[in-house]
Structure formats: structure tokens, C-alpha cells
Amino acid sequence: MIWMSRLHNCNRRSQTKMVPHLQRRKKMDDGIEEISTLITDAAMLLGENIRxxxxxLIRSIxxxxxxxxxxxxxxxxxxxVEGLTEDVRFRKLSKVPDHPMQMLIFFSLPSSVR
Structure with missing residues (x-):
């Protein structure tokens, strides 16, 4: 009889040990699923930002x-323009990168107004 109670106790211990193991496994699976979801969301956000x-970049080009x-x-x-030297022309052109919008506005005007 003693050996039966020991066997019963041993079985109970193994069952209780198994349950926490399964719980840890479920928690790990949930954690993996959550990490997978976060990575997927991050990849989608990165894709949107790249687009x-x-x-x-296309607009800038x-x-x-x-x-x-x-x-x-x-x-x-x-x-x-009469009277402008080559040096004066290049000095004026060198200012273009500093004020590109002014140049775009200037060329959008009718040629008679420029």
C-alpha cells in the first residue's frame, strides 16, 4: 500500500510540473506571436515611409x-542684355542656387514683363 501512495504522489507531482511547463509554453507562444505582430507592423510602417x-525624392528631382x-x-x-560682361553674367547665375524660387517665378512671367 505504501508503494501505491508513493506512486500516486509521484504521478501527482509529475502532473503539477507538467501544467506549469505547458503554461510557460503557452506564454512563450503568445510572446512569439506578439513579437511577430510587432515586426510585421514595423515592416509595414517602414514600407510606407520608404514609399x-x-x-x-521624385518631386525633388x-x-x-x-x-x-x-x-x-x-x-x-x-x-x-546689352552691356553685361561675362563676369557679371556668371555672378548673377551663381546666385540662382541660393534663390531658385525667385528664378522660377521670374520665368513663369510673360516674356514682355520680364
Whole structure:
């Protein structure tokens, strides 16, 4: 009889040890699932940010192209002004990168007003 009670106690101990083990396993699975969700969310947010930066970069490149084209027009326009030396033309053109919007506004005006 004693050996039966010991066996019973041993079985009970092994069952109680098994339950916490399963609980730890479930907690680990929940933690892994939560980490997976966080990584997925972070990847999606990163993808959205990359798309946004890409669009801004495209706009910036297009704007830079317009500025370069306008700078070429500026040089041609300065060449038409009588009395300007080559040095004065280049000094005026060197100010273009500092004030590109002014140049864009200038070239958006009708040629008779410029």
C-alpha cells in the first residue's frame, strides 16, 4: 500500500510540473506571436515611409530639373542684355542656387514683363 501512495504522489507531482511547463509554453507562444505582430507592423510602417520618401525624392528631382532648365534660360536671357560682361553674367547665375524660387517665378512671367 505504501508503494501505491508513493506512486500516486509521484504521478501527482509529475502532473503539477507538467501544467506549469505547458503554461510557460503557452506564454512563450503568445510572446512569439506578439513579437511577430510587432515586426510585421514595423515592416509595414517602414514600407510606407520608404514609399513616401520615394515620392518626395521624385518631386525633388523633378524640381531640380526645372531649376536646371531655368538656369540655362537665365544664361540665355542674360546674354541678350546689352552691356553685361561675362563676369557679371556668371555672378548673377551663381546666385540662382541660393534663390531658385525667385528664378522660377521670374520665368513663369510673360516674356514682355520680364
Amino acid at each position: 513616401t520618401v520615394g515620392l518626395e 523633378a524640381s531640380e530639373k526645372v531649376i536646371q532648365e531655368s538656369a540655362q534660360k537665365s544664361y540665355l536671357a542674360l546674354c541678350e
